[in-house]
Amino acid sequence: MKNKIWLLVSFVLILLIVAPFFGIIPIDLQGILKANPNSFIFWHLRIPRTILGFTAGAILALSGLICQNLFKNSLATPDLLGISSGAAAGAVVALKFNLNLSFLGVRGVYICSYFGALSAVLFVFFIARAVKNSSLYTYLMTGVAINFFYSSVIVFFQYIFDYSDTFSLLRWLMGGISVAGYGEFIFLLVLLILFLVLVFVFKKEFLLVSAGEEFAQSRGLNVANFRIRSFIALSFFVGGVVSVCGPIGFIALVVPHLSRSWGESHYNATVAFTFLLGGGLLVLADFLARTLIPPVDIPVGIVTSLLGAPFFLLLLIVQLKKNN
Amino acid sequence: MIQVIDLSHFAGNRPILQGLDFSVEKGDFVLIFGQNGAGKSTLLRILSGLIPAKKGGVLLNGKSIAHYSKKELATLLSFLPQSDEFDLPILVRDILLAGRYPYQSVFKKLSARDHELFAEGVEYFGLGDLLERNMQTLSGGEKKKVLLASAFIQDVPLILLDEPVNFLDPGSTFHFIKMLDSLHRKGKTILLVSHEIQYFFPYANKILALKGGRNCYFGDKTFSDELFQEIYQVSFKQTFVGKREIIFVNEK
Numbered sequence: 001m002k003n004k005i006w007l008l009v010s011f012v013l014i015l016l017i018v019a020p021f022f023g024i025i026p027i028d029l030q031g032i033l034k035a036n037p038n039s040f041i042f043w044h045l046r047i048p049r050t051i052l053g054f055t056a057g058a059i060l061a062l063s064g065l066i067c068q069n070l071f072k073n074s075l076a077t078p079d080l081l082g083i084s085s086g087a088a089a090g091a092v093v094a095l096k097f098n099l100n101l102s103f104l105g106v107r108g109v110y111i112c113s114y115f116g117a118l119s120a121v122l123f124v125f126f127i128a129r130a131v132k133n134s135s136l137y138t139y140l141m142t143g144v145a146i147n148f149f150y151s152s153v154i155v156f157f158q159y160i161f162d163y164s165d166t167f168s169l170l171r172w173l174m175g176g177i178s179v180a181g182y183g184e185f186i187f188l189l190v191l192l193i194l195f196l197v198l199v200f201v202f203k204k205e206f207l208l209v210s211a212g213e214e215f216a217q218s219r220g221l222n223v224a225n226f227r228i229r230s231f232i233a234l235s236f237f238v239g240g241v242v243s244v245c246g247p248i249g250f251i252a253l254v255v256p257h258l259s260r261s262w263g264e265s266h267y268n269a270t271v272a273f274t275f276l277l278g279g280g281l282l283v284l285a286d287f288l289a290r291t292l293i294p295p296v297d298i299p300v301g302i303v304t305s306l307l308g309a310p311f312f313l314l315l316l317i318v319q320l321k322k323n324n
Numbered sequence: 325m326i327q328v329i330d331l332s333h334f335a336g337n338r339p340i341l342q343g344l345d346f347s348v349e350k351g352d353f354v355l356i357f358g359q360n361g362a363g364k365s366t367l368l369r370i371l372s373g374l375i376p377a378k379k380g381g382v383l384l385n386g387k388s389i390a391h392y393s394k395k396e397l398a399t400l401l402s403f404l405p406q407s408d409e410f411d412l413p414i415l416v417r418d419i420l421l422a423g424r425y426p427y428q429s430v431f432k433k434l435s436a437r438d439h440e441l442f443a444e445g446v447e448y449f450g451l452g453d454l455l456e457r458n459m460q461t462l463s464g465g466e467k468k469k470v471l472l473a474s475a476f477i478q479d480v481p482l483i484l485l486d487e488p489v490n491f492l493d494p495g496s497t498f499h500f501i502k503m504l505d506s507l508h509r510k511g512k513t514i515l516l517v518s519h520e521i522q523y524f525f526p527y528a529n530k531i532l533a534l535k536g537g538r539n540c541y542f543g544d545k546t547f548s549d550e551l552f553q554e555i556y557q558v559s560f561k562q563t564f565v566g567k568r569e570i571i572f573v574n575e576k
Contacts, residue, residue, distance in 0.1 A: 072411045091444055201430060208422055209460075210412045214405040215471075219478065220398030220426035265413035265458040 012280040019287045020046035024295045048185050053177045054279035055188040056241045057251055061278020063238045064252030069210040070227055077252040078238045080145045082120035082146030087242035089150040090116020092157045095169055110243040117239025120146050121231050175246035175301020177286055184244045191240045246299045250308025331380035337535055340366045346542040351526035353514040355524045364517040372403035372484050398426035401482040402475035408467040413458040416470050423477035438475055445477040465496025478485045484515045526569040
């Protein structure tokens, strides 16, 4: 297990160093030190894009891991709660109405999609409160309804948009991590650090809920309270990623799955694998996205889903075969 | 230790438990039995503080169970759920350490007392070889043993168990009951719901028979064929092999 971690660490480091040199315009080592367009591309586009990819991937993967613990189900992702579609709907509204507001330098689209994500979780929370039933069933079913609602909001605006607007919207909905400068990266880095701190501070609680509701309650954990607080925190982290990168599928589903088996059920090791693998995979996917069919820069969300779906099926088949 | 006062519970309008009154003393081993749907599991959940009673009350050490915080309650009692299915992988070590959760605060590391009880539990239940194993890979008997050990490490005076030997083979059942009996001898109060009355009847000192959510009999254990007839509609017989008490279904 230790060997695997170090192997993964070195793989990720190499990836982070090598990836920025490749893209539609290849850049060589000498190019980055002189003041020329290539060095601008390298320092202001490629590097931020690569490290943003890593932080976003790590946050998504960790959110999947925590979601699975909270739902006690290895197929759960934050998407179940409508976080992604809420964020997307928020972004769509911002694009449609050209909301050019900004707060502390954060663009309007980000802010709107952020509140979209938060609204989805709060909605689930209030429904659970109203019916005085905070079972997983309530969350799942309410999440399904919210997903449908926000999806139709998105399609509705897409339908009434101008064609030119529709393209930029579609581009956003397919997920992409092309950024300029370091603003978005710093925003997500703060979220990631906060997330990691919480994941370790509340280790005991996350382990308890994953063991079962009655078991956890009988050990003194107020499961309903803990779960809803975690969901709200999750919406902050995932909403942050979705607002910057758009919805990126499959990282939250596939990575924790692999990490659990590599981590041999050890919590700390599983978190470490999730962090490294989540970040590494998104950087790799983005690297493929901009080098596979130049000069096209494929939206990274398409790549992760295209690769993630078959990979996940493969995992599932292997697991089902093992169980039989 | 536990006083149940005019306790009733409903699912919608359907009564589950009706007007229960009884009290359990420290050191009792109470066997709760009755047909499927008699309200046994619901009663156990209410006594564990997992669900609030709709009517009436439960006093634990003289204080209403509703007035305890979850953590306080977890220093007084431990509940072993019927299901031992684990949907996600989790280490035996973590399940055992979960027993110390009610005594810990957010940032504090495990205390000397935590380590001491953990080590004692591992030793007492012979779990040394299983610590790094994933719960999902254990046999039914091993899982139940770990869960009981976790309750032991939790260091509570009262242990409530719901069908603990379901689906266990006779050997594992025997070892589980031996462990439980030794905890009882150490002074723990045990409340146990089970259909396996043949196994548990000899170890209990009190019995509670439920029928349709009502108290059919509560009190010191005495063998009464009439009671079993009323609950199960079959005749039971008691016999002794040496000093060992045996009860069994006496039908042709």
